[in-house]
Amino acid sequence: MARILTIEDDAVTAREIAAELQAAGNEVDCVGDGRAGLERALAGGYDAITLDRMLPGMDGLEVVSELRRAGVDTPVLMISALSDVDARVRGLRAGGDDYLTKPFAPEEMAARIEVLLRRGAGARETTLRVGDLELDLIARTARRGSVVLDLLPLEFRLLEYLMRHAGQVLTRTMIFEAVWGYHFDPGTNVIDVHIGRLRRKVDAPGFEPLIHTVRGCGYAMRTS
């Protein structure tokens, strides 16, 4: 069970963030003020922090800067009403690890926290494995059991991202940001189509499906 600190001044939003994270099995503390939030975060013991960008007492940017200055490297998800690209860049430069814009879907927030919580795990591995699916990052090859998969470079990157976060829910926006490197809504169902093509190669008939659709949210790679 992970301990998460939510620093958010809107009580209803804070309650819903907490409920969503608790539903995923986490323990959540809520603070409505920037300064108090910083003190709690500095006291330590948290695995991740959700941080509102605009807070009474102390601005979210200052909170995260202070945290980093104090040597606390707890992953921080910044949640902001400021959507423009510059605000995002400033948030990440100040020390935020991810940036989510209001209004957001709670599933998206929970998925991002989940990714932050497991950040760093398996980062140095050169071969990724999920069930009988194996991805060799050095040789750039993929195989399912004894079958070698013929993947395009883009499909390889997509599969690598899904496998690195096996067991986690990944939203379409997260996939687009991580694999393509852009931060906007690509529209229609373009990510679904890419996942569909990858799925036809990875989950060929006769194999156990590994890429699962999480209804209304995104995708997850896992063995059943």
Place this chain on the structure above:
Amino acid sequence: MNASDAASRQDGPSGRWRSSTKRLILVYGAFFVAWTVVLVGAIRWQTANYLDGIVDSILEQRLRYLSSVERTRLPALLAATTQLDLHGLMASGLFDAQGHYVAGDIEHLPEGLAIDGRVHPLPEGVQRISGERAGRMHAVALRLADGAVMLLARDYRVVDQVGEIIRSGLLWALSLTLVPGLLGGYLLSRGPLRRVRAIESAIQPVMRGDLGARLPVSERRDELDMLAAIVNRMLEQVERLLGEVKGVSDSIAHDLRTPLTRLRTQLHRVQQLGSEGDPRSQLVERCIVEADALLDRFRALLRISELEDIGRRAGFAAVDVGDTLRRVHELYAPLAEEKEIAFALEADAVPTLRADGHLLFEAIGNLVDNAIKFAPRGGHVVLRAASEDGRAVIEVLDDGRGIPADERDAVLRRFYRSAASGADDAVGHGLGLPLVAAIARLHGYAFTIADNAPHGTRMRLVCWLVDDGP
């Protein structure tokens, strides 16, 4: 951004416009020339008239004198007159009653000359005994008491020569006045034109949306400065008003974010509390789909507003168009394939652009997404880039139903959806093209929508290169 924006760049001082000073000088010069021609004509006419009178009175006086002397002395006097006339301007002749030559240097009476003692013009002149024939002359003939006829003529060329001297003198004066006048005028007109060019380059940022820019006002405080000061005052007002409007919309947008987040999170909670197969859960799920669509539109709307804020130019850098197009193609090719649409990429040797790479990708992506949406199953979409007249032109072509000409400006407005898009178009929120237009405006690019042959739409972005950007 529409076609008129693109055309506006060609309307600079270096384009169709002409200097008003230059025009005034040319008009003034034309009047001056016309007036001088009239003046020369009048002086010449007056002078000729005056000299005519003198020549005629000389002839008349001489005739009166000679007619009064003794008849026998007349041949000798005529001969003396000829001898004394060194320039050969005078000619005379004495004929008997039958018209036969008696004395003088004219052998025959000119035909048609009235013998009435009055001066008449002789356009053909007279033939002298020496064989010489003078040109235009004035002549007078008088019948003497014994029936003889005395003829006196005077060469008229001298009057013509005086007229010629006056004409050429005035023409010289005209050219000596006109040439420095035109040259000076041209030099004078260059000054204001240079200042208009400076004003044009100063107003470029304003045209791109930076209302903080102002026109230069010089120390001269002349008409141009007066105009620039008026425009500056107007810009201050526009900036203030737009700032107020933006402030209001920003607060509305900001105030809506939190309630929308609450709505979405609480719907999600209700959904989690429901059980599988419960009709209420299905209802909640539909509500979530609707709420997500609402959030998408809201985010897109905010993004357009954000793009309209000029402060985003910080992210501009050199961008490889070919690479951007290849990435867009890579992202959307599977989507086209699903619809059995042939999606071609044509991008060879396109120069580097000055742009925000992420926004350029987003704009082109939106155009391609739109084209794939409107191309029929089995249709064609082309994404291409080329260099044209020192600009990079990015085009997305489809063979769908196209956008009617009268709707092309409207589709760039938020939430407008073409009637031609049909009821089957369930996807899209009418914000894709306004977003592209906002990105184009931010970059100072021209974004136009045209017909594709034989049918379909041609979306066109005309972009600045890295070296000559605004």
